[in-house]
Amino acid sequence: MAENGFRISKTPVWKKLKEHAEEMKKPEYHLKHLVQQKGRLANFSLKNVDFFYDFSRQRVTEKTMDLLFELADTADVHRKYRAMAEGQKVNVTENRAALHTAARSFSSQSILMDGKNVMGEIDAVRRQIRAFSEKVHNGTLRGSTGKVFRHIVVIGIGGSYLGTEFVANALFAFADKGMELHFLSNVDSHNFETIKTKIDPESTLCIVISKSFTTVETMANAMQMKAYLSSCGLDAMKHCVTVTSKGSPGDKGEESGIETFHMFDFIGGRFSVTSAVGGVPLSLYLGYDRFDRFLEGAREVDIHTKYAPSPENIPLVSALIGIWNNNFLGYQAQAVIPYASPLSKLAPHIQQLNMESNGKSVTINNYDLDNSSGVIIFGEPGTNAQHSFFQLAHQGHPFPIDFIGVVSPQYPEGRCRPHGVSNHQELWANLISQATALAVGKDAEEKTRFFQGNRPSSTILLNDLSPANVGRLLAYYEAQTVYKAFIWDINPFDQFGVELGKTIANDLRKEIVSRNTNDGHNFKHMDEITRFYLERLFAGKLPE
Numbered sequence: 001m002a003e004n005g006f007r008i009s010k011t012p013v014w015k016k017l018k019e020h021a022e023e024m025k026k027p028e029y030h031l032k033h034l035v036q037q038k039g040r041l042a043n044f045s046l047k048n049v050d051f052f053y054d055f056s057r058q059r060v061t062e063k064t065m066d067l068l069f070e071l072a073d074t075a076d077v078h079r080k081y082r083a084m085a086e087g088q089k090v091n092v093t094e095n096r097a098a099l100h101t102a103a104r105s106f107s108s109q110s111i112l113m114d115g116k117n118v119m120g121e122i123d124a125v126r127r128q129i130r131a132f133s134e135k136v137h138n139g140t141l142r143g144s145t146g147k148v149f150r151h152i153v154v155i156g157i158g159g160s161y162l163g164t165e166f167v168a169n170a171l172f173a174f175a176d177k178g179m180e181l182h183f184l185s186n187v188d189s190h191n192f193e194t195i196k197t198k199i200d201p202e203s204t205l206c207i208v209i210s211k212s213f214t215t216v217e218t219m220a221n222a223m224q225m226k227a228y229l230s231s232c233g234l235d236a237m238k239h240c241v242t243v244t245s246k247g248s249p250g251d252k253g254e255e256s257g258i259e260t261f262h263m264f265d266f267i268g269g270r271f272s273v274t275s276a277v278g279g280v281p282l283s284l285y286l287g288y289d290r291f292d293r294f295l296e297g298a299r300e301v302d303i304h305t306k307y308a309p310s311p312e313n314i315p316l317v318s319a320l321i322g323i324w325n326n327n328f329l330g331y332q333a334q335a336v337i338p339y340a341s342p343l344s345k346l347a348p349h350i351q352q353l354n355m356e357s358n359g360k361s362v363t364i365n366n367y368d369l370d371n372s373s374g375v376i377i378f379g380e381p382g383t384n385a386q387h388s389f390f391q392l393a394h395q396g397h398p399f400p401i402d403f404i405g406v407v408s409p410q411y412p413e414g415r416c417r418p419h420g421v422s423n424h425q426e427l428w429a430n431l432i433s434q435a436t437a438l439a440v441g442k443d444a445e446e447k448t449r450f451f452q453g454n455r456p457s458s459t460i461l462l463n464d465l466s467p468a469n470v471g472r473l474l475a476y477y478e479a480q481t482v483y484k485a486f487i488w489d490i491n492p493f494d495q496f497g498v499e500l501g502k503t504i505a506n507d508l509r510k511e512i513v514s515r516n517t518n519d520g521h522n523f524k525h526m527d528e529i530t531r532f533y534l535e536r537l538f539a540g541k542l543p544e
Ligand SMILES: O=P(O)(O)OC[C@H]1O[C@H](O)[C@H](O)[C@@H](O)[C@@H]1O
Pocket: 157, 158, 159, 160, 209, 210, 211, 212, 213, 214, 215, 218, 269, 270, 356, 495, 498
């Protein structure tokens, strides 16, 4: 690996930020003082349409923000973002563009990749999804025995699953098409067996989603499901459709079923929920028009992200604050805590989006990275999180939090007011109190009751959880992820780090096949630890 080359951590502004972080440790910059400043909220919050971003409880001052904007300029983030959105091959290791933003573009402007306008293909897939979902909903398209489809089994993993699950959960209140949605992602047979108990095979439609169509888990689950449908006397292929990239092994092959929907190699898996990956299942579940409104919301944030100047650019400001927390204040983890149950699958999606994109060790030009990139993301909805891991948040190892609040719930509130307040008001009382408690802390004589405070958080507010707002939230996190990568100067669009484990699993699979086909095959040639595990698998129990 070359030793020299541009590294953001070698720039003068990085040094200035390091010095500034030392200064910010002084007692006068404790959050309990910062939040008292006049105009703090107005000065440290941003709003764009239905999206309010409050960073008043982050450990930042005007000087911090000025330095962070200088960092953004030094990293040339706006040019990099435009290059991405305009179809340049920013995924240099795979020689691909990263055009997830094109998946929700409705502009008449061309988006060129290799001189070809990609919008033609994208529009065609959208029309195909609309027509298909309408045929399923009006009963024109039915299962092999003539029953209308009522169960959708989404078979996919990672980027071909997590985003769709997040959005489907978020918009459950709008799922009025009479469809039950099931996710078959894990190769663990419990996942498959559980779904079997919930579906009626004759009214089941499987959507096999795999960009590569080589992912072992997805292929195994698709085979299990097709074998099961056949065992029920059904023509399995009439119960399946495929979403895959153009030219993949599953593209219009025998295994693809009634219809194939294309995603494209210029859309990365974890950025693909606005493509056919999310489009096919979500249109069946919610209706195409709601999927369209979800795309519109995402598109609006894309436009804001591309054109808003740094100090007004919400995803950029939040990316900069993330880097400030991570590289300068030393926080290694970040929690995502929505005070909204429908967002219960947001954190797992952001986990993949962020950690797979930004958990890297080299810069885009292949120089060793000498600062950490990526943080550990985790989360659960509030208030549940308060009753599980918030002890550590308040008195243990500190970590910044993204709180997310929704002004109007999806369901009208009843008249019941258990403690004089509605449940939604109770939820908000907690949302407000947690951020304050973390920031301000509390003095106490008894050490066990002392709260250090000075624990940073941001709060995102949405008016409601409409399809458009869920699209906005998704696009916000996507843009924040790529802006962080552009500042660290890494490639957020490859994921070679997931390959080594797969390669070892391939070798082990060969061993297992040998034993499956020859009882005499033993594992003596393997290392002691691996041998132990393989022997236990075949023995079916732990040693006495
Ligand atoms: O869509 P597929 O090709 O089946 O890939 C599914 C997933 O598996 C891979 O291992 C990657 O880690 C993910 O980024 C990807 O989304």
